[in-house]
Amino acid sequence: KVYYTRTGDTYPELHERTKMANRMEVDLFVSIHCDAFTKESAYGCGSYVMGPAKTEANLRMAQKENAAMLNEVDYEKNYGGFDPYSPESYIELSLRQNAFQTQSLSFSEKVQRQFRERVGRKDRGVKQAPYWVISFTTMPSVLVELGFLTNKKEEDFLRSTQGQEYMASAIYRAFKEYKAEIEGVEYRPGPSPVIEQDTEETVEESTEAEDRAEVKTGKDGIYFTVQIASASAPVQLIPENFKGLEGVTEHESGGLYKYTYGHAVKYKRAKDLVKEVEEHGYKGTFIIAMKDGERMDLGEAILTVGK
Numbered sequence: 001k002v003y004y005t006r007t008g009d010t011y012p013e014l015h016e017r018t019k020m021a022n023r024m025e026v027d028l029f030v031s032i033h034c035d036a037f038t039k040e041s042a043y044g045c046g047s048y049v050m051g052p053a054k055t056e057a058n059l060r061m062a063q064k065e066n067a068a069m070l071n072e073v074d075y076e077k078n079y080g081g082f083d084p085y086s087p088e089s090y091i092e093l094s095l096r097q098n099a100f101q102t103q104s105l106s107f108s109e110k111v112q113r114q115f116r117e118r119v120g121r122k123d124r125g126v127k128q129a130p131y132w133v134i135s136f137t138t139m140p141s142v143l144v145e146l147g148f149l150t151n152k153k154e155e156d157f158l159r160s161t162q163g164q165e166y167m168a169s170a171i172y173r174a175f176k177e178y179k180a181e182i183e184g185v186e187y188r189p190g191p192s193p194v195i196e197q198d199t200e201e202t203v204e205e206s207t208e209a210e211d212r213a214e215v216k217t218g219k220d221g222i223y224f225t226v227q228i229a230s231a232s233a234p235v236q237l238i239p240e241n242f243k244g245l246e247g248v249t250e251h252e253s254g255g256l257y258k259y260t261y262g263h264a265v266k267y268k269r270a271k272d273l274v275k276e277v278e279e280h281g282y283k284g285t286f287i288i289a290m291k292d293g294e295r296m297d298l299g300e301a302i303l304t305v306g307k
Helices: 014-024 056-071 087-094 101-117 152-159 161-183 208-213 267-279 298-306
Strands: 029-035 045-050 123-129 141-148 186-188 194-196 222-231 249-253 256-264 286-291 294-296
Touching (some): 014 029, 014 056, 029 161, 045 101, 056 123, 101 123, 101 141, 101 161, 101 256, 152 161, 222 267, 222 298, 267 286, 286 298, 294 298
Parallel strands (some): 029 141, 045 123
Antiparallel strands (some): 045 141, 186 194, 222 256, 222 286, 249 256
16 A cells, blocks of 8 residues: 655655654655756766765755755754754764665665666666655655756656656556565566465475474575664674564675574575564564575575475
């Protein structure tokens, strides 16, 4: 189900958008924008996830977007004294630890690939930036810039019915692929994308008795685990840091520290682990496949283990 922060020509304040998403406990927050620049030659689409700006240009864009709060009534009260032009405010914002960064990056990369390969738009890539609206949500969150309204050709495309349908369809296809990845089912892109459900032929059911009898890794050393969080700095592996969960493990990948829970030889048993971590208060977790200490393609792992 999709919830809109607005369906007409209204302006919900930035803090209201994040509060709405958090209150409804949605699984994914997507903030869709159009960009602008001082030079008409700038064009293309990009996506942003929460994090400190790596360049001055990214910081300026975030400042421009965040400055919208200055037009709101009682903005100092609603934003806890956050100043969109103060370096100190962004230092404080950068210290926020996003437990959903992996999922946010995964979705944003899929969006950009759809824009590039299916719509033929210039891909400006996935970047980190301290946008307020995606820094205070409690779920995977991405800010998408569809293009530059200061570029006449791109403005005409984005204003056209065809352009809007193409861009909306690209985001929708990216979401279907992301949803399939999170749920651990096979995604086959095409004119009419279909998410295929697991069957008894591809995934064998595992009982608790079977799990106790199994070794720690299955066929070809493959096992499934549940990723519950990621961080830019290491976190001490004690239950107090993971909502009481014991046995959390850590591995580093792409400059981030990934934290996983549980160890299952069979995929369906891993689904039970997801329920277990959800009972401890985690949301947005997902199953990954591991082999020899490295993450591998989930679909390939399911096919291998299910043979």
